[in-house]
Amino acid sequence: MDLDALYQQIILDHYRSPQHAGLREPFDVEVHHVNPTCGDEVTLRVKLSDDAEPVVRDVSYAALGCSISQAAASVLTELVIGKPVAQALVVQQEFLALMQGRGTVVADEESLGDAVAFAGVAKFPSRVKCALLPWMAWKDATSSAMNGQPAHPNSPKENHHARR
Amino acid sequence: MGLLPDLDLLRLDFPILNRELAGGHALVYLDSANTSQKPQVVIDTMVDHLERHNANVARAMHQLGAESSAAFEAARDIVAAFIKAPSRDEVIFTKNASEGLNLVANTLAWPGEWAVGVGDEVVITEMEHHSNIVPWQLLTQRTGARLRWFGLTEDGRLDLSTVDDLITERTKVVSLTWVSNMLGTINPVAEIARRAHEVGALVVVDASQAAPQLPLDVVASGADVVVFTGHKTVGPTGVGVLWGRREILEALPPFLGGGEMIETVTMERSTYAPIPHKFEAGTPPIVEAIGLGAALEYLSHIGMDAIHAHEQAITAYALEGLATIPGIRVLGPLDASQRGGAIAFDLPGVHPHDVATVLDTRGIAVRAGHHCAKPAHARFGVQSTTRMSSYLYTTPAEIDALIEGLAFTRSYFGLDPVTAAR
Ligand SMILES: Cc1ncc(COP(=O)(O)O)c(C=O)c1O
Numbered sequence: 001m002d003l004d005a006l007y008q009q010i011i012l013d014h015y016r017s018p019q020h021a022g023l024r025e026p027f028d029v030e031v032h033h034v035n036p037t038c039g040d041e042v043t044l045r046v047k048l049s050d051d052a053e054p055v056v057r058d059v060s061y062a063a064l065g066c067s068i069s070q071a072a073a074s075v076l077t078e079l080v081i082g083k084p085v086a087q088a089l090v091v092q093q094e095f096l097a098l099m100q101g102r103g104t105v106v107a108d109e110e111s112l113g114d115a116v117a118f119a120g121v122a123k124f125p126s127r128v129k130c131a132l133l134p135w136m137a138w139k140d141a142t143s144s145a146m147n148g149q150p151a152h153p154n155s156p157k158e159n160h161h162a163r164r
Numbered sequence: 165m166g167l168l169p170d171l172d173l174l175r176l177d178f179p180i181l182n183r184e185l186a187g188g189h190a191l192v193y194l195d196s197a198n199t200s201q202k203p204q205v206v207i208d209t210m211v212d213h214l215e216r217h218n219a220n221v222a223r224a225m226h227q228l229g230a231e232s233s234a235a236f237e238a239a240r241d242i243v244a245a246f247i248k249a250p251s252r253d254e255v256i257f258t259k260n261a262s263e264g265l266n267l268v269a270n271t272l273a274w275p276g277e278w279a280v281g282v283g284d285e286v287v288i289t290e291m292e293h294h295s296n297i298v299p300w301q302l303l304t305q306r307t308g309a310r311l312r313w314f315g316l317t318e319d320g321r322l323d324l325s326t327v328d329d330l331i332t333e334r335t336k337v338v339s340l341t342w343v344s345n346m347l348g349t350i351n352p353v354a355e356i357a358r359r360a361h362e363v364g365a366l367v368v369v370d371a372s373q374a375a376p377q378l379p380l381d382v383v384a385s386g387a388d389v390v391v392f393t394g395h396k397t398v399g400p401t402g403v404g405v406l407w408g409r410r411e412i413l414e415a416l417p418p419f420l421g422g423g424e425m426i427e428t429v430t431m432e433r434s435t436y437a438p439i440p441h442k443f444e445a446g447t448p449p450i451v452e453a454i455g456l457g458a459a460l461e462y463l464s465h466i467g468m469d470a471i472h473a474h475e476q477a478i479t480a481y482a483l484e485g486l487a488t489i490p491g492i493r494v495l496g497p498l499d500a501s502q503r504g505g506a507i508a509f510d511l512p513g514v515h516p517h518d519v520a521t522v523l524d525t526r527g528i529a530v531r532a533g534h535h536c537a538k539p540a541h542a543r544f545g546v547q548s549t550t551r552m553s554s555y556l557y558t559t560p561a562e563i564d565a566l567i568e569g570l571a572f573t574r575s576y577f578g579l580d581p582v583t584a585a586r
Pocket residue numbers: 197198260261262263293295296341343344345370372373393394536
């Protein structure tokens with residue numbers, strides 16, 4: 001197992017200087033997601049534009065967890081802020097496919113940007129959930145903001161939604 | 165220093181310890197508090213049973229059935245001897261420790277001599293495994309009783325200064341762990357049991373971490389009920405033990421209903437089998453119980469006093485080694501003679517998952533997370549910790565590998581600029 005494949009320099013950089021960190025106003029929806037097996041937590045807020053085709057105006061977060069989950073939150077904000085929601089959801093799907101591919105999926109640098117650095121994480125099954133935590137939180141918050149209702153009726157008890 | 169003699173030979177009993185992991189690293193297994201490894205004799209006993217004697221117990225009217233029943237009941241005798249139970253009938257096979265604790269907490273919700281109700285109190289501690297917290301939350305929520313708990317001192321012991329306030333005539337149950345799976349603390353079970361009995365409370369002890377490490381004497385412990393799980397005592401998963409004083413087990417209503425636990429059944433009602441079968445509904449974990457019997461015989465053969473001395477020696481050596489890592493914070497007592505072999509620690513600047521992953525790439529298996537003790541983590545202001553836990557097969561060289569691995573982890577994450585690895 002190659003440690004450097006997991007801890008790419010980009011990941012460590014994001015971990016040491018996280019982008020867009022902190023919880024900001026204004027926001028449409030706030031969610032709190034927990035990884036029950038390890039206790040990693042993220043509180044994440046989304047603000048969408050009012051357009052017919054909404055754009056991700058802001059994503060802010062407070063994350064408590066390992067380098068992988070913290071770096072994933074940071075990379076996520078860089079990738080989705082400013083993108084139309086529809087396009088950002090495509091990126092989320094690609095990232096999910098990369099993480100669940102056990103190292104067989106080739107990452108598309110064009111759309112995934114710094115997130116390609118997470119390709120190595122897919123080979124560490126115990127760490128895949130760490131990388132996905134902020135992305136699942138973002139997806140959950142975004143669909144709530146789009147629908148005006150909680151997206152995950154079955155999400156674990158500790159997870160919560162709040163609408164403004 | 166109290167180490168088991170011929171450790172190299174003893175390690176040969178555990179085939180998995182020979183495993184080579186990715187990158188050609190030898191396995192350094194420091195996660196025994198999570199689950200222990202299994203000696204060949206346990207594996208062979210289980211395979212032999214499945215290959216030659218497999219049949220259901222109690223209800224099969226043929227030779228194999230008789231052999232299987234005899235082996236299963238012999239395992240009960242071995243357990244009874246291992247924990248010094250006055251009677252084999254007081255030994256109940258469960259699925260694991262969690263089921264044992266749920267058995268007690270559930271049956272106490274029903275009317276009877278020990279029933280817990282409105283105005284009653286159940287006392288636990290802040291260092292419990294979730295398995296000894298949640299069943300009591302369920303019981304008190306269902307019955308309108310009140311849940312209370314002992315807090316912890318800064319060095320990870322029970323704060324006994326509140327005992328007079330906590331254990332009162334309202335107390336119906338006191339349930340606590342013998343040895344903490346996170347802090348390693350060995351609790352003064354007999355002393356607390358004495359206080360609890362003064363007010364007539366039932367004393368339940370979670371011996372999941374004690375059974376592997378300490379010579380057990382359930383009567384001397386003062387407890388009314390003691391539970392443990394088989395897979396931490398070099399036995400298989402899927403089997404646990406609940407011991408209870410005969411009067412208590414006879415007074416409690418059944419837990420699960422089904423085959424084997426009955427005396428007779430009509431469409432309207434049933435009468436129940438005497439203990440232990442009253443609490444063993446359905447086909448039990450037969451081969452697992454037989455494997456557990458082999459496991460406890462193996463431990464007894466080595467000697468629980470010798471295993472305890474080995475654990476203390478390894479724990480003392482590990483605490484010394486950990487103290488050389490800059491910034492490290494060990495949670496729980498620092499005196500090896502006062503604790504078990506699970507050592508949880510915090511390495512500021514590196515998250516426990518990252519510590520565990522770096523160690524894993526060197527073949528070193530530890531646990532990272534909350535170790536099913538979230539309240540105890542919260543008490544010490546940490547979200548998660550890294551935990552090393554040793555057992556009878558752990559060597560000082562493995563502790564050295566851990567300490568080197570931690571030094572490497574620090575440098576890998578840039579905490580040691582001088583020796584930075586990247
Ligand atoms: C102190 C303690 N209690 C209870 C348990 C639960 O054991 P099991 O999961 O086998 O029921 C464990 C182990 O995980 C433990 O360490």
